[in-house]
Amino acid sequence: MSTNKELAASFKDIASLLELTGADKFRVNAHARVSRVIADLAEDVAELGQDRDALLALDGVGAKAADKIQEYLETGEISERAELLEQVPSGLLEVLKIPGLGPKTVRLLWQEKEVTNLDELQKVIDDGSILELPRMGKKTVENMKKAIEFARQAGGRTPIGIAAPIADDIVAVLKKEHPKAKFEVAGSLRRGAETIGDIDILVAAKNSEDVAETFRTLPIVDQVLAAGATKSSVRLKAKDSAGATHLLQADLRVVPAESLGAALMYFTGSKHHNVRLRELALKQGLTLNEYGLFPDDEDETPPQQRGVKPVAGKTESDVYEALGVALVPPELREDRGEIEIEKKRLDNLLKLKDIKADLHAHTTASDGVMSIEQLAEVAKARGFHTIAVTDHSKSQPVANGLSPERLLKHIEAVHEADERVDGISIIAGSEVDILADGVLDYDDELLEKLDVVVASPHWALTQDPKSATTRLLKAIEHPLVHIIGHPTGRLVNRREGLSPAIPDLIAAANEHTTALEINAHWMRLDLRDVHVRAASDAGCLIAINCDAHRPDDFDNLRFGVQVARRGWLTRGLCVNAWTHKKLHSWLKSKR
Numbered sequence: 001m002s003t004n005k006e007l008a009a010s011f012k013d014i015a016s017l018l019e020l021t022g023a024d025k026f027r028v029n030a031h032a033r034v035s036r037v038i039a040d041l042a043e044d045v046a047e048l049g050q051d052r053d054a055l056l057a058l059d060g061v062g063a064k065a066a067d068k069i070q071e072y073l074e075t076g077e078i079s080e081r082a083e084l085l086e087q088v089p090s091g092l093l094e095v096l097k098i099p100g101l102g103p104k105t106v107r108l109l110w111q112e113k114e115v116t117n118l119d120e121l122q123k124v125i126d127d128g129s130i131l132e133l134p135r136m137g138k139k140t141v142e143n144m145k146k147a148i149e150f151a152r153q154a155g156g157r158t159p160i161g162i163a164a165p166i167a168d169d170i171v172a173v174l175k176k177e178h179p180k181a182k183f184e185v186a187g188s189l190r191r192g193a194e195t196i197g198d199i200d201i202l203v204a205a206k207n208s209e210d211v212a213e214t215f216r217t218l219p220i221v222d223q224v225l226a227a228g229a230t231k232s233s234v235r236l237k238a239k240d241s242a243g244a245t246h247l248l249q250a251d252l253r254v255v256p257a258e259s260l261g262a263a264l265m266y267f268t269g270s271k272h273h274n275v276r277l278r279e280l281a282l283k284q285g286l287t288l289n290e291y292g293l294f295p296d297d298e299d300e301t302p303p304q305q306r307g308v309k310p311v312a313g314k315t316e317s318d319v320y321e322a323l324g325v326a327l328v329p330p331e332l333r334e335d336r337g338e339i340e341i342e343k344k345r346l347d348n349l350l351k352l353k354d355i356k357a358d359l360h361a362h363t364t365a366s367d368g369v370m371s372i373e374q375l376a377e378v379a380k381a382r383g384f385h386t387i388a389v390t391d392h393s394k395s396q397p398v399a400n401g402l403s404p405e406r407l408l409k410h411i412e413a414v415h416e417a418d419e420r421v422d423g424i425s426i427i428a429g430s431e432v433d434i435l436a437d438g439v440l441d442y443d444d445e446l447l448e449k450l451d452v453v454v455a456s457p458h459w460a461l462t463q464d465p466k467s468a469t470t471r472l473l474k475a476i477e478h479p480l481v482h483i484i485g486h487p488t489g490r491l492v493n494r495r496e497g498l499s500p501a502i503p504d505l506i507a508a509a510n511e512h513t514t515a516l517e518i519n520a521h522w523m524r525l526d527l528r529d530v531h532v533r534a535a536s537d538a539g540c541l542i543a544i545n546c547d548a549h550r551p552d553d554f555d556n557l558r559f560g561v562q563v564a565r566r567g568w569l570t571r572g573l574c575v576n577a578w579t580h581k582k583l584h585s586w587l588k589s590k591r
Contacts, residue, residue, distance in 0.1 A: 003046045004038050007069065009243025010078050011035035013093065017084035019103035020092055020110065033060040038069075039242075040369045040550060049073040091117030097494065098147050108133055122148060143462050147495065157195035158248050159492050160559055161522020162240045164189060167199045170218065170250065174203070177214050181205030182260060186267035192331045192562025194492050194525050198249035199236075200267050204257040215252045222247065230254045241552075259291045259304075261315035266290035272335035273328075280323050280339070286311065293319050331565040336533070341568070348570040352561045354577040357386035358554070360431060360454050360485055360517065360545030365410050366391035367399040368549040372417040372426065378551045380424040385580045388452045389414045390429040393441035396458060402430070404446055411449055425580065427451035427587070431485055436460040436467075438474030440481070447480040452587055454517070454545075456485030461497050468498040469505070476508045482590055483543045483575075484509070486519040486526040494523075502531050506540045513589070515541040515575050520560025521553065532567025543575050 015031040037060050038045055048054045055066040068078045088110075095106050095118060109115040112133060113124045124130040125145050131138065171183050184190075187200035205211045212232045216224050222237035232252045239245055255263040266274060267290065281288040287296040287303065292313025294303040303310075312318040320327045325339055326346055332338040362368035363375055370378065372389055379387035391410065392401040402410055407430060414428035429452035433441040440447065440455060447453055455475040463471065475481055487505065490497030509516050516535055519526050524547070527535070535542055544560040546553050564574065571577045575586065 003044060003073070004041050005241055006239060006243040007045055007072050008035045008039035009239075010072060010081055011038065011065075011068075012242075014078065014081050014084060016093060016096055016103065017081070017088050020088050020096075020107050021084065022107065030060070030062075030065070034065045034069075037061060045069065046073055089116035091120075094118055095121055098144065101144065105136075118148060146462075157197055157493070158246060159195055159522055160189065160193065160525075160562075161556065162246055163196045163199060163248065164522075164559075165241070166220070166236065166238045166246075166248075167201070167250075170199070170215075170220075171201065173218065174201075174211065174214060178203075178205060178207065178211050181207070181211055182257070184260070184264050186264055188270075190268045190330045191270070191333055192559070192566055194522075194528065194563070198251060201250065201252050202255055202260065202263055202267060203252060204255055204260045208254040212252060212254065215250075225249070255290070257314070258310070259313045261317070262288070262292045262310070262313040262319055263290045265316050265319055268330050269333040270335060273333040273338070276335055276339055277323065277325075280325065284323070286323075288319070288323075293322050329565060331562055332568065334566070345568065345570060348572065350561060350564050350569045350571045350574050350577060352558055354571045354574070355384075355544060355557060355561065356580075357384050357388075357576045357578070357583055358545050358548065358557075359386070359388040359429070359452055359483060359543055359576065360390050360519070361387060361548040362391050362431070363389055365389075365406070365413075366396070366401060370548075370551065372414055373421055374551075375548070376417060376421045376424055376426050378548075378554065380421075382554055382557075384424060386425045386427060386583060388427045388429045388454075390431045390452065390454050393430055393432045395433040395435065395441045401433075401441075404442060407442070407446065408449070425584070429453060431456050432481075433458055434471060434475045434484075436463065436471065438471040440475065440478060444480060448591065450480075452483070453481045453590075454483045454485040455481045456517075457487070457489045457498060461489040461495065463498060465499045465501065469500040472498070472500050472505055473508050476505060476514045477512055479512075480590055481514055482587060483515045483517050483545075485517045485545070486524050486547070487516055487531075488526050488528075490526050490528075491523050492525060497526070502534055506535050506538050509535075509540050510538060513541065513586070515543040518542060518544045518560045518563050520544055520546045520556045520558075520563075522556055522559045525559060525563050527563070527567075529563050529566035532564055532569055534567075536567055536569045536573055539573065541575055542569055542573055545576070 011031050012035040015028050018028045037058055049070050052066055055061055055069055072078050092106055092110060095101060115121045115124060125141055130136055130141055167185050167189055174183055182204045184202045186202055188196045189199060203211050216227060216232050216234055220236050220238045221234045223235040225233040225235060234250055236248050236250050237245060278288050281293060285296050287294050291304040292310025294308050294310050312322040317327045326343055328338045358379060361375055363370055363372050376387055392399040394401045394403050411428040414426055418426040429450050431454045434455050434457045472487060476484055488497040516527055518532060544564055546556050548554055575583060
């Protein structure tokens, strides 16, 4: 379905470029709508494109849009997009990604200050000339400056939600071509870090040269950086699910089968975790490297080069056991005390298969693409016993937030769907905005009618820490609130979000039996792992939700669970892992 994603991205680009040229809003919205329609198609647009009538039958696709779709399918490009890129500097598309900069402002910067990329934007901020523009105050500029600095600090690292599918695809191709070889993904990607520097893949194979050649000639390889006997490095040019192109490095390391476990440990663990393991080995008269755990005879020549037989190395569990340490899950290998972790906590660490409910999802009532019943069927197919319908509240007009009157009707529709659909409980909720002063978007009389309330901050995300803390505490302490959704409002690599006093939030959440959410979408992953660790250490309830707007958003669940594991979360503290009886008892306790 990559064609759908790429074509949707092209129409989205056209909409943005048209806005920057000052085109009328109808044209802009028409292209943006086509982008959404194509992105949400269940079928392949390449097959639909063979039948023009089928394209015209799509909601929002007119004759001109159909022409552009067929042009793309035939040529791989839309000429209008290419023509617009001749009129508008492509760097402005990156400027548009800076939070707080809309098309009108970016167009003004371009026309009045000749800003065509992020560097030039930084220049007019630094020299103060940006303040000469209308409606451009010091506070606005300061927020803009912080957003740019934050984006650049994250530069060079790729979000896990982009890198993981690319790595999955690479391994799938390699396994298909070389079924007898053993492949393992390592590095920060295996640890579940929110961003990764590059993709590390290990292979143990008899035909290692053939495997390396397959790797270096993958269609997404843009440049071969190294082609050695044991390591190949390439630069990839790959598209993400939205059709955007990303450049990142991938390394394939060939290791002996008898050393695969040791190599996987070495190339997975953080630098500090690996140092701790080597220190443990030395205390026991052993030496540990990527080839295995060996007797330490103080010879400067590496033991594997002298034919010394390793004590362990074939599997990770063999090496950890030989060191007298319980097998540390990859997500925990950050030198945060995991070597000394209690076995009981390790055994009870949350797993993906433990998740049996999702309490934060959207339908066509607000900005989702699934009906209530479609959402329920997708959740049921995932093995969930409960799905909560939590469409946006009234202060989210851009997301088609529900007025109180619409919400009352929506609650009835959810309950009716619950009667019709067997095998899963469908409960009525809302993602209710936490306003800047901590007041919720609906009154208590209406909130009482909801089975679950997810209170989330969406606006005023540059509040000072004290105000942010007060704001969130007010929501946590509200007797009708079950979950605080994406508590900081951050976006990975793009927006820092709120910086509340997390310990205060955890203490209040504990007192009021309110759950703090790990929003599993890879662009959010909020709470982040260090916050989860503090919460789990304190025994605070955690919810892991996909914030699903479309069916494949549930695929993000693995990222949320990885964040939870990085925060040492046990299954008993995750409300989504509870039995139907326990979960619904907690939900009703706040009513």
